[in-house]
Amino acid sequence: PLPDRDRALGPSHQQDQSVYEERHLRYISPLGKGNFGSVELCRYDPLGDNTGELIAVKKLQPNKQSNLEDFQKEINTIRSLHCDYIVKYRGVCYSMGRLSMSLVMEYLPYGSLIGYLEKNRQLVNNRRMLLFASQICKGLEYLQSMRYVHRDLAARNILVASDTLVKIADFGLTKIIPFDKEYYRVTHPGESPIFWYAPESITESKFSHKSDVWSFGVVLHELFSYCEHNCNPKRLYMQEIGNDMQGLSISMHLVDILKDNWRLPAPPLCPPRVRHLPQPYATLRVAGSLAVRLLDQ
Ligand SMILES: C=CCCn1cc(-c2nc(Nc3ccc(C4CCNCC4)cc3)nc3[nH]ccc23)cn1
Numbered sequence: 453p454l455p456d457r458d459r460a461l462g463p464s465h466q467q468d469q470s471v472y473e474e475r476h477l478r479y480i481s482p483l484g485k486g487n488f489g490s491v492e493l494c495r496y497d498p499l500g501d502n503t504g505e506l507i508a509v510k511k512l513q514p515n516k517q518s519n520l521e522d523f524q525k526e527i528n529t530i531r532s533l534h535c536d537y538i539v540k541y542r543g544v545c546y547s548m549g550r551l552s553m554s555l556v557m558e559y560l561p562y563g564s565l566i567g568y569l570e571k572n573r574q575l576v577n578n579r580r581m582l583l584f585a586s587q588i589c590k591g592l593e594y595l596q597s598m599r600y601v602h603r604d605l606a607a608r609n610i611l612v613a614s615d616t617l618v619k620i621a622d623f624g625l626t627k628i629i630p631f632d633k634e635y636y637r638v639t640h641p642g643e644s645p646i647f648w649y650a651p652e653s654i655t656e657s658k659f660s661h662k663s664d665v666w667s668f669g670v671v672l673h674e675l676f677s678y679c680e681h682n683c684n685p686k687r688l689y690m691q692e693i694g695n696d697m698q699g700l701s702i703s704m705h706l707v708d709i710l711k712d713n714w715r716l717p718a719p720p721l722c723p724p725r726v727r728h729l730p731q732p733y734a735t736l737r738v739a740g741s742l743a744v745r746l747l748d749q
Contacts, residue, residue: 472496472545472556477509484564487604487624488523489513493559507542510555520552522624527555529600529623537591539611539621560619562612566679569607573678575615578723581675584610584618588671591620592664599629601636601659605667606648607674627659635660646703647685651710654703670716676726677719688716 497504540558603625650666
């Protein structure tokens with residue numbers, strides 16, 4: 453491609469580009485589905501010569517129960533986040549005469565952590581796994597410093613920027629904790645990823661920094677299971693709950709076994725020093741420093 457100086461949009465202009473014109477957006481391929489929308493790979497090519505940058509564009513799913521208001525909250529959330537371990541906001545693209553809008557983000561070439569671990573299992577050793585875990589910790593710690601609760605932390609929502617960098621993505625369920633409280637209570641649980649939820653999130657719809665730390669624990673399990681689909685959290689919990697549903701809802705069965713202190717079994721390949729992490733670490737700072745200390749061993 454042309455050297456930066458010859459491109460109409462210099463790197464600095466591209467960096468703080470905030471409005472993308474739909475007419476210069478070239479659709480390339482689908483990237484995935486998130487909360488409230490689908491994400492596509494596009495090239496923003498104002499010169500029309502294929503030298504434009506690759507971007508990830510999240511479009512609002514028109515039919516789903518989501519609405520433009522929630523999507524705008526998601527855009528405001530991601531726009532306010534500036535952290536190496538959180539996917540970067542690039543701007544917005546209006547269409548249908550500002551009636552509809554899309555969220556433009558940096559494109560992370562390696563995709564979600566699930567696909568990456570399944571494909572690169574040999575490449576990723578425990579040291580690399582702990583590096584990823586410490587990066588997710590740092591991203592979550594930054595979110596906590598901004599009084600955000602992510603509420604949907606799971607390997608499917610972690611993206612891989614390179615062989616040594618992962619980032620937290622998809623802020624569709626993220627909420628700000630009110631200044632006078634320690635938690636956020638959700639009114640409409642919607643389609644909840646209950647197998648990543650802390651007990652109080654299931655029983656009282658309460659979400660806090662501590663419930664995000666619980667979900668981080670489930671992500672650690674996914675990491676050290678290499679995201680193998682036959683030992684993902686949902687499958688392991690459903691096996692433990694058994695098929696004797698006795699009419700009780702799955703979430704009530706799940707809360708029962710958690711209250712009986714049943715926990716996801718440590719993955720077979722999980723190194724002993726990670727297996728016996730002190731339970732439960734109260735804050736991410738502890739979790740993060742644990743991961744870093746384990747790295748240095
Ligand atoms: C967060 C999860 C829910 C929503 N979501 C977000 C994205 C997303 N993806 C990517 N890159 C990407 C790169 C390659 C592949 C491929 C596809 C074909 N098969 C192999 C893997 C997939 C994704 N960059 C992004 N930037 C901002 C968002 C975003 C995708 N889904």
